[in-house]
Amino acid sequence: xxxxxxxxxxxxxxxxxxxxxxxxxxxxxxxxxxxxxxxxxxxxxxxxxxxxxxxxxxxxxxxxxxxxxxxxxxxxxxxxxxxxxxxxxxxxxxxxxxxxxxxxxxxxxxxxxxxxxxxxxxxxxxxxxxxxxxxxxxxxxxxxxxxxxxxxxxxxxxxxxxxxxxxxxxxxxxxxxxxxxxxxxxxxxxxxxxxxxxxxxxxxxxxxxxxxxxxxxxxxxxxxxxxxxxxxxxxxxxxxxxxxxxxxxxxxxxxxxxxxxxxxxxxxxxxxxxxxxxxxxxxxxxxxxxxxxxxxxxxxxxxxxxxxxxxxxxxxxxxxxxxxxxxxxxxxxxxxxxxxxxxxxxxxxxxxxxxxxxxxxxxxxxxxxxxxxxxxxxxxxxxxxxxxxxxxxxxxxxxxxxxxxxxxxxxxxxxxxxxxxxxxxxxxxxxxxxx
Amino acid sequence: xxxxxxxxxxxxxxxxxxxxxxxxxxxxxxxxxxxxxxxxxxxxxxxxxxxxxxxxxxxxxxxxxxxxxxxxxxxxxxxxxxxxxxxxxxxxxxxxxxxxxxxxxxxxxxxxxxxxxxxxxxxxxxxxxxxxxxxxxxxxxxxxxxxxxxxxxxxxxxxxxxxxxxxxxxxxxxxxxxxxxxxxxxxxxxxxxxxxxxxxxxxxxxxxxxxxxxxxxxxxxxxxxxxxxxxxxxxxxxxxxxxxxxxxxxxxxxxxxxxxxxxxxxxxxxxxxxxxxxxxxxxxxxxxxxxxxxxxxxxxxxxxxxxxxxxxxxxxxxxxxxxxxxxxxxxxxxxxxxxxxxxxxxxxxxxxxxxxxxxxxxxxxxxxxxxxxxx
Numbered sequence: 049x050x051x052x053x054x055x056x057x058x059x060x061x062x063x064x065x066x067x068x069x070x071x072x073x074x075x076x077x078x079x080x081x082x083x084x085x086x087x088x089x090x091x092x093x094x095x096x097x098x099x100x101x102x103x104x105x106x107x108x109x110x111x112x113x114x115x116x117x118x119x120x121x122x123x124x125x126x127x128x129x130x131x132x133x134x135x136x137x138x139x140x141x142x143x144x145x146x147x148x149x150x151x152x153x154x155x156x157x158x159x160x161x162x163x164x165x166x167x168x169x170x171x172x173x174x175x176x177x178x179x180x181x182x183x184x185x186x187x188x189x190x191x192x193x194x195x196x197x198x199x200x201x202x203x204x205x206x207x208x209x210x211x212x213x214x215x216x217x218x219x220x221x222x223x224x225x226x227x228x229x230x231x232x233x234x235x236x237x238x239x240x241x242x243x244x245x246x247x248x249x250x251x252x253x254x255x256x257x258x259x260x261x262x263x264x265x266x267x268x269x270x271x272x273x274x275x276x277x278x279x280x281x282x283x284x285x286x287x288x289x290x291x292x293x294x295x296x297x298x299x300x301x302x303x304x305x306x307x308x309x310x311x312x313x314x315x316x317x318x319x320x321x322x323x324x325x326x327x328x329x330x331x332x333x334x335x336x337x338x339x340x341x342x343x344x345x346x347x348x349x350x351x352x353x354x355x356x357x358x359x360x361x362x363x364x365x366x367x368x369x370x371x372x373x374x375x376x377x378x379x380x381x382x383x384x385x386x387x388x389x390x391x392x393x394x395x396x397x398x399x400x401x402x403x404x405x406x407x408x409x410x411x412x413x414x415x416x417x418x419x420x421x422x423x424x425x426x427x428x429x430x431x432x433x434x435x436x437x438x439x440x441x442x443x444x445x446x447x448x449x450x451x452x453x454x455x456x457x458x459x460x461x462x463x464x465x466x467x468x469x470x471x472x473x474x475x476x477x478x479x480x481x482x483x
Numbered sequence: 484x485x486x487x488x489x490x491x492x493x494x495x496x497x498x499x500x501x502x503x504x505x506x507x508x509x510x511x512x513x514x515x516x517x518x519x520x521x522x523x524x525x526x527x528x529x530x531x532x533x534x535x536x537x538x539x540x541x542x543x544x545x546x547x548x549x550x551x552x553x554x555x556x557x558x559x560x561x562x563x564x565x566x567x568x569x570x571x572x573x574x575x576x577x578x579x580x581x582x583x584x585x586x587x588x589x590x591x592x593x594x595x596x597x598x599x600x601x602x603x604x605x606x607x608x609x610x611x612x613x614x615x616x617x618x619x620x621x622x623x624x625x626x627x628x629x630x631x632x633x634x635x636x637x638x639x640x641x642x643x644x645x646x647x648x649x650x651x652x653x654x655x656x657x658x659x660x661x662x663x664x665x666x667x668x669x670x671x672x673x674x675x676x677x678x679x680x681x682x683x684x685x686x687x688x689x690x691x692x693x694x695x696x697x698x699x700x701x702x703x704x705x706x707x708x709x710x711x712x713x714x715x716x717x718x719x720x721x722x723x724x725x726x727x728x729x730x731x732x733x734x735x736x737x738x739x740x741x742x743x744x745x746x747x748x749x750x751x752x753x754x755x756x757x758x759x760x761x762x763x764x765x766x767x768x769x770x771x772x773x774x775x776x777x778x779x780x781x782x783x784x785x786x787x788x789x790x791x792x793x794x795x796x797x798x799x800x801x802x803x804x805x806x807x808x809x810x811x812x813x814x815x816x817x818x819x820x821x822x823x824x825x826x827x828x829x830x831x832x833x834x835x836x837x838x839x840x841x842x843x844x845x846x847x848x849x850x851x852x853x854x855x856x857x858x
Contacts, residue, residue: 136813140806175580179605180807183776184813194777195777196776198604200605201615210615210619213611213614214612217609218611221611398583399587400590400600401587429550429581436544437584
């Protein structure tokens with residue numbers, strides 16, 4: 049067992065800025081019409097860079113982070129979930145979707161006022177629920193134009209011209225559609241800028257996560273949830289790319305000066321899938337054992353973009369600009385955007401859980417983990433896909449695993465006391481004791 | 484009259500093993516009806532659909548999280564229990580996330596000499612889907628050729644397409660007869676017939692269908708039709724449920740699921756590029772809800788079936804936890820009820836609670852009958 053060492057710790061200096069960016073994002077969306085701007089809605093994985101070509105006054109509401117915010121507000125969340133159930137939808141569907149639909153059905157925006165109806169829906173589809181999510185939104189808010197791009201063409205290792213053409217073709221069709229529904233002329237320069245920003249921000253986020261290989265870890269996962277979320281809101285924006293650069297510099301400084309996220313770090317863990325958002329105190333509970341969750345494939349790879357480095361390690365993906373590629377036209381921008389996203393770590397397990405296991409084992413080794421906590425998340429079929437096989441693979445690779453069942457967005461399906469007891473047993477079995 | 488089809492359906496493993504012994508050919512198990520069987524058949528491979536056995540089991544718990552549908556777990560259980568050990572290959576065409584797990588766990592824990600994941604596009608309403616799938620099928624064809632050592636010519640594809648199209652035409656011809664005031668077959672028999680089609684050599688199945696079609700118009704099955712029902716929903720091979728409902732004074736006259744009409748409704752239309760023709764067939768088929776977006780095209784088809792087959796009521800069923808169907812169910816029920824077709828919603832598991840369901844079905848049938856009291 050590790051000795052009881054105490055590290056220096058301090059809050060992140062850029063924390064306040066992250067909160068400001070998030071707050072402004074939701075305000076900008078709600079107020080877009082007041083300034084003659086456009087509002088659109090779509091998932092956190094959608095190609096948000098593309099609607100940027102319609103102008104600088106185009107604001108999005110990404111569905112999953114919005115629903116996660118609802119889930120963290122237990123009172124409003126239960127109201128939303130029950131409204132959805134009253135409308136006839138099954139309780140075992142994606143809990144993000146059910147929170148979001150509830151907000152639409154009740155016509156209540158989490159931050160006050162009526163739900164700000166989008167001018168159009170711009171979605172992508174890899175999970176069964178993605179396109180259907182907004183089909184249901186359109187059932188309740190008829191008349192919203194809806195475009196969706198299928199990205200389920202197979203894992204990154206099997207990309208070929210045909211697969212890329214399928215996605216890029218849909219993107220081109222999408223741009224024509226955007227011009228039609230918005231009545232605006234499309235600006236390719238703005239698209240190119242947004243694509244470069246997306247590559248920069250998602251690579252930088254991976255760089256931040258890579259820095260967490262350090263012992264002590266400069267960040268713990270509860271904090272990372274509040275930081276990675278910016279990439280789920282507008283990964284294509286300069287604001288987020290610049291912020292991640294500032295964050296990277298600060299975290300680098302923490303590593304160089306051994307500034308820890310958790311002063312008594314002696315046990316390093318990772319989680320998996322979205323956490324139960326109403327119960328993030330769980331991550332603080334770990335600290336009573338000197339345990340820290342240093343991240344997960346979820347926090348690292350939901351938006352972070354990675355690649356194999358020459359030394360065999362996993363590190364931030366080299367951006368087109370870093371490779372010396374200057375994007376010249378729309379088609380090139382779309383191809384780069386499609387190919388970049390097809391390498392997203394969290395898209396790989398949609399084709400095989402074993403691809404995810406390989407990445408998880410890699411994290412467990414490179415981030416020096418003592419064990420893994422898998423959230424069997426009833427709220428998300430997409431990210432819980434194959435999770436039982438991931439457990440088997442991690443065990444086979446020699447990493448202790450505990451599982452806990454819950455729901456990221458439906459507090460009725462999460463038992464905090466029971467989960468804490470499972471954590472107690474897990475950590476005690478690994479030889480750790482409470483301080 | 485349907486004894487042979489029933490025998491094939493119930494003794495599927497014996498059929499496949501006998502076929503293999505008799506022909507020396509390879510048998511491939513597939514997990515979803517989006518698999519382009521024509522290409523396999525053209526290479527002399529027998530494609531058989533992997534279905535569950537409707538028995539409680541505990542072997543899949545370490546492999547598939549319990550929030551996924553009972554059907555995918557039941558299918559995997561068959562593999563883990565060794566019931567499909569005669570398979571030479573397995574494959575899936577991309578559809579829902581649930582069944583995909585049965586495939587990926589099977590592939591790892593019960594490896595076969597050939598395994599293929601076909602990236603069937605979801606955006607079938609996009610004009611981009613056809614060229615994409617056509618090219619993907621070319622890659623699949625090459626993989627099948629490498630596996631079997633056979634060269635698949637256009638002539639082979641034409642023959643396979645014709646066998647499959649004939650099967651589709653014959654199945655539709657049987658379904659036509661179900662429009663009659665007194666349908667000559669039950670829903671249970673129709674279900675057995677379609678399931679049998681999914682696990683037998685289509686040429687042999689066609690032969691049997693031709694015989695049945697000769698005799699069926701004159702068949703007196705000695706039963707009262709009662710309420711004319713339609714069954715709609717996710718994968719459903721629960722013949723016991725069909726039997727139970729039809730013993731309560733009703734007859735299923737048509738269906739809309741992938742062990743029924745969604746499997747065989749449309750044919751491959753001839754094109755110079757055979758793979759493009761096959762791709763078009765799978766893109767244009769009545770969609771599974773996983774692919775029915777942005778527009779819900781399936782609903783119009785369901786309403787048409789309900790009208791043409793003169794349906795009194797519909798049982799809308801789904802496998803428990805089946806997200807794609809859960810996402811369409813409220814819209815389907817609304818559309819049917821707006822057209823005056825009452826619906827009963829039921830959630831299926833590996834085994835269905837026949838007693839409880841019978842009470843609900845009887846109440847539903849009684850409700851349908853109430854309208855006749857005042858005519």
